[in-house]
Amino acid sequence: MNSNGIKNINLETRPDPEQLLAKIKSENNLKAKGMLKIFFGYAAGVGKTYAMLDAAHAVKKSGVDVVVGYIEPHTRPETLALLDGLEVLETKSVFYRGIYIKEFDLETAGKRKPEIILVDELAHTNAPGSKYKKRWQDIYELLDAGIDVYTTVNVQHIESLNDIVASITNVFVKETIPDKVFDEAGQVELIDIEPEDLLKRFNEGKVYRKEQAKRAQSNFFQKENLVALREIALRRTADRVNREVQIARLSKTNIKILPVKEQLLVCISPAPTSAKVIRTAARMADSLQATWIAVYVQTSENKYIDKTVQEQLQKNMTLAEQLGAEVVTLHGDNIADQLVSYAKLRNATKIVIGRNQKSRNPLLRILKKDIVNRLLDLTAYIDVHVIPGISQDYDNRTKPKHKNADLFLKFTFSKIDFLKIIGVLIFATALAYSFYAIGFAEANIIMAYIVGVLVMTLITKGYLMGMIGSVLSVLAFNYFFTEPRFTFSVYDAGYLVTFPIMLSVALITSTLTSRIQHQMVTSLKREEHTQMLYDVTRSFLNVSNRESIVVKGIEYLTSVLKRDIIVYLGDENDNLAEPILNAQGKMTQDLLDKNEEAVVNWVFKNRKNAGVGTDTLPGSVAYYVPIKTHQKIMGVIGIKCYDDILDIDQRHFLDSVTVQMAIALEREKLTEEQAKIKIEVEREKLRSDLLRALSHDLRSPLAGIAGATTTILENREILDPETVNELLNGIYEDSEWLTRLVENLLSMTRIDEGKLQLRKKPESIEEVISEAIQHIKKRAKDHVIKVQIPEDIFIVPMDGKLIEQVLINLIDNAIKYTPKGTTIEIRAFEAGESAYMEVSDNGEGVPEDSIKHIFNRFYTSESSSRDSRRGIGLGLAICKSIVEAHGGKIEAHNKKEGGARFRFSLPLD
Known part of the structure; x- marks a missing residue:
């Protein structure tokens, strides 16, 4: 479907594969799963x-295992009386907001597994804590288990109808399906x-009940x-039934019309008076409350209509669309067949169609039926x-232009094609002369020229050249092979029949052959x-x-249309951004004129076509979509x-x-939005993790500092x-x-903001390790630290x-996760083109499931530690960022010993 809602369709008479798949899928689902039956109403x-x-x-009397899973409590005695004689499953009680709520017990129903279960109120929202x-x-879980389900739904609970019902009743229903x-x-x-x-x-x-009735009376009732x-x-149910009819109808080889509801198909043409047909069809559709489709059949002949006729055809299509039609373009030379096939x-x-003036030639009326009569024969x-009412003005003014344009292409004389015909004629004459010299029958000589005509038609274009070749072939046969030879005279009267038949x-x-070529x-x-x-x-x-999407689209359009193309994209604030222009011609400034920008803004705000060839702002220099x-x-x-x-x-x-x-643009926008959402989610997660970690891990040292300070101040003496x-x-x-902790937070902030700047210069490994040990030696007073570095500098x-x-x-991480008295070893060495540094301990090691996550932010191991201040999981993440910024890698593993x-x-x- 194009941007105007106009479809471009090639018809085939075979069953619709999509409908076949839908039918097969529906049948397979019914066999593999339980069946859902909905009792549907318009109100409580x-x-x-x-x-x-x-x-x-009724089904229980047939021997079917039926149970009642849940029935909404009613004050209607006649409804409650129908529960007698049916097995009713126990409901479960859920405590919510200070009261116990009775809910359908899915687990009990699954264990009972009846053939049919009744569950009232399909749109109900379960209490918090339920499985779903x-x-x-x-109910879907029950259906997957092969259990048939009977349930109830009101029209206001269907999601797509929720807004419509709310506009009628002024009540917005939250529970929907x-x-x-x-x-x-x-x-x-x-x-x-x-x-x-x-x-x-x-x-x-x-x-x-009375208290509910007062509220309902002012809204629904x-x-x-x-x-x-x-x-x-009623309409929603009818739409569902009609969809089922369509699936069943289109899944058959012989598609039949099933008149379950009125639907009109109107045939439109480039004729100015086709507008009358369109308006009549619109009035019929409105009076019948029916949908209607406007169809234009494009044949191989009417592809060459001139500019005036094209404009009129576009006006007719636009009129049909404005009056509510679905506009479709079909392709085929037999208009009646195309219309009937698409109607089926x-x-x-x-089918609504206009009638042209009948041909004045009685012989043509006898030999060739018009489209109307052919439609009557086919339907x-x-x-x-x-x-009626297609005026003679259209036939005299527009139709000849249409035909002449086509005839001009079919009956054009070409010097190159004529030389080709002469060459083929010489070859055919030589072949015929060899047949004549051998003594073959005259029919074989004629066949040589017939083959020559076929070759002429294949290597030339248009009907005219084929006709010229046919006439020249007959004349050559007459000149070279009939008595008297080398003249155009004949003695035998039988040739007066042979020549016309041969021609x-x-x-x-x-x-x-030309027609087949044209179709090819x-x-x-x-x-x-x-x-x-x-x-x-x-x-x-x-x-x-x-x-890139716009540029790619412009490339394809330029390669086909050979015109200047300009594209404006909308920004986040629904304003047009700077245009992207691809110029094929010389006068490109016309597209950047302020008047043209006004047309663009109108199209952008109204979502409709405008410009050349339309009824809206036709004075512009471009056609805008x-x-x-x-x-x-x-x-x-x-x-x-x-x-x-x-x-x-x-x-x-x-289109x-x-x-x-x-x-593609919508997909790209959704991708960008998803990326932004993902970033926001990650950012929010980091923020919440940081706040959670800080609130937990700052409490211990601050409490220790406050406690120690208070003790000293109050008990100094x-x-x-x-x-x-x-x-x-x-x-x-x-x-x-x-x-x-603060240093780690500041470091991570610099890393996130891209402000981590490396000041690399040659450094002694021994000095760096020594500075690190001096910085943390008070923390490591209960551990033994060993250093192993190369003897050379x-x-x-x-x-x-x-x-x-x-x-x-x-x-610090080793100190935190190892007992007092254990040894921490620091080792530095060179291997290949890299320097390596290791920090190892002889504690309990890292849990295997934590190794792959240990360098993630805010990840803390669940292993026990003597240190109550385990940290917020930033230290190792910062290590990874710093090492990778240097172009290195960091890893962790457990030692065998x-x-x-x-x-x-x-x-x-």
């Missing part, structure tokens, strides 16, 4: 639950009563509301409505067009940003029209590329010096821990301060 109180229970009793959020999800649940149900039974009867039941208190809701329910495909019950179950055979052969060229063009559209679609899949999806307009594309408008094929190609461009020193050391250690290019921080974090080893590399270059 119409009798859905009553009908469901009554149906349960919605009851229809519970997806449309697919309703559409995929095996059976839908409409429970319907007259609104007056429902209001009577409502006033008698059989629908709601007013007659005009009930009438409207009833109509919506779309289940159209009426057995479709009504044909003929609209007729040659002309028929030439005409048929048309087919090749269609195949080329289809292949190009396939290439367009495939190429858009490989393009990753908006500008919105790049739009169902929900949003992505931009505007303009095609400069120099002295001629785009023909139908060019517009179809433009096809525009649709693909819109899909009675505390001995050793206790005071111990408390002060604790304060110092806690403050050191907080300092390292070991110089490595690095940022000394950052690598020192890596070592401090690794040593016990303990963990962290190793990182630094390039020596």
Whole structure:
């Protein structure tokens, strides 16, 4: 479908494969899964639950295992009475907001596994803590288990109808079901009563309790509301039935018309008075409350209509679309066959067509039927409505231009083709002369010329050259092979019959061959067009940003249309951005004129075509089309029209590329939005993790500092010096821990903001390790630290301060997760083109499932530690960032003899 809603269709009479797949899928689902039967109503109180229970009793009498899973509590005694004789499963109680709520027990139903289970109120929202959020999800699990389910739904609970119902009743219902649940149900039974009867039941208190009835009476239960809701329910049910009829009808080889509802198909043409046919069809569709389709059949002849006729055809198509038609373009030389085939495909019950003036030649009327009569012969179950009034003005003014353009292409004389004919004629004469010399019969000589005519037709273009070749072949046969030879005279009177027959055979052969050639060229063009559209679609899949998508679309359009093209894209604020222009002609500034920008803005705001060839702002220099999806307009594309408008094929190609461009742009926008959402989610997750970690891990050192300080201040006179020193050391250690935490946070902030700057210079490994140990020696007073480095001076290019921080974090991590008295070993060595540093311990090691996550932010191992301040999981993440910024790698693994080893590399270059 193009951006105007105009479809470009090639008809085939075989069954629709999509409908076959839908039918097979539906049948397979019914066999493999349980069947869902919905009792559907337009309001509460119409009798859905009553009908469901009554149906349960009916199937139980047939020996079917039926149980009641859940029935909404009612005050209607006649409904509750139907529960007698049916097995009712126990409900489960869920405590919610201070009360116990009875809910359907899915687990019990699954264990019981009856053949049919009744579950009332399909759109119900389950209480928190249930397995699924919605009851229809519970029912899907039962269906997957092969259990048939009976349930009830009101029209306001269908998602797509929710807004419509809210506009009628001023009540927005929150509990809804997806449309697919309703559409995929095996059976839908409409429970319907007259609104007056429902209001009577409502006033008698059989629908709601008193407190509920007062609220309902001001919303749903007013007659005009009930009438409207009833109509919506009837239409929704009818749409579902019609879809089932379509699937069943189109899945058969012999497609038949099933007049379940009125649908009109109107044939439009380039004639100015075709507008009368369109308006008549619109009035008929409106009076019948029917949908209608406007169809234009493009034949191989009417592809060459001139500019005036093209403009008129576009006006007729636009008129049909404005009046509510679906506009479709078909391709084929037999207009009547195309119309009938498409009418059967779309289940159209009426065809509306205009009638041209009858031919004045009685012989032509006898030999050739017009389209109307052919339609009447082909249609057995479709009504044909003929609209008279096509004036002679169209036949005299427009039709000859159309035909002459076609005839000009078919009957053009070409000198090159004429030379080809002469060459083939010489060859055919030589071949015929060899037959004559051998003594072959005269029929063989004639066949040599017939073959020559076939070759002439294949290597030349148009009917005229084939006719010339046919006449010359007959004359050559007469001149060279009939008595008297080498003259155009004949003695034998039988040749007066031979020559016309030979000429007729040659002309028929030439005409048929030319027609086949023409059809072949048309087919090749269609195949080329289809292949190009396939290439367009495939190429858009490989393009990753908006500008590239536009450029790719412009490339394809330029290669076919050979015109200047300009594209405006909309930004996030629904304003047009700077245009992207591809110029083929010389005068490109015309497209950048302020008047043209005004046309572009009109198209962008109104989502409709404008410019040359339309009724809106036709004085512009280009034809503008919105790049739009169902929900949003992505931009505007303009095609400069120099002295001629785009023909139908060019517009179809433009619309096809525009649709693909819109899909690609929408896909790219969704991708960008998903990326932003993902970043926001990650950012929010990091923020929440950081706040959670800080709130937990800052509490211990701050409490320690506050406690030690309070003890000293309040008990200074009675505390001995050793206790005071111990408390002060604790304060110092806690403050050191907080300092390292702040440094890690600042480092991670610089990394995230891209402000981590490396100041690499040759550094001594021994000095860097020594500085790191000095910085953390008070933390490591209960551990033994061993250092193993090469005896020679070991110089490595690095940022000394950052690598020192890596070592401090690794040593601190070892201290934190190993018992007191254990040994921490630091080792440095060179291997290949990298320098390696290791920090290992002889503790319990790292859990295997934590190794792959240990360098992630805010990840902390669950293994026990003597240190109550385990950290917030930033130290190792910072180590990884710093090492990778140096171009190195960091890894962790457990040693065979016990303990963990962290190793990182630094390039020596």
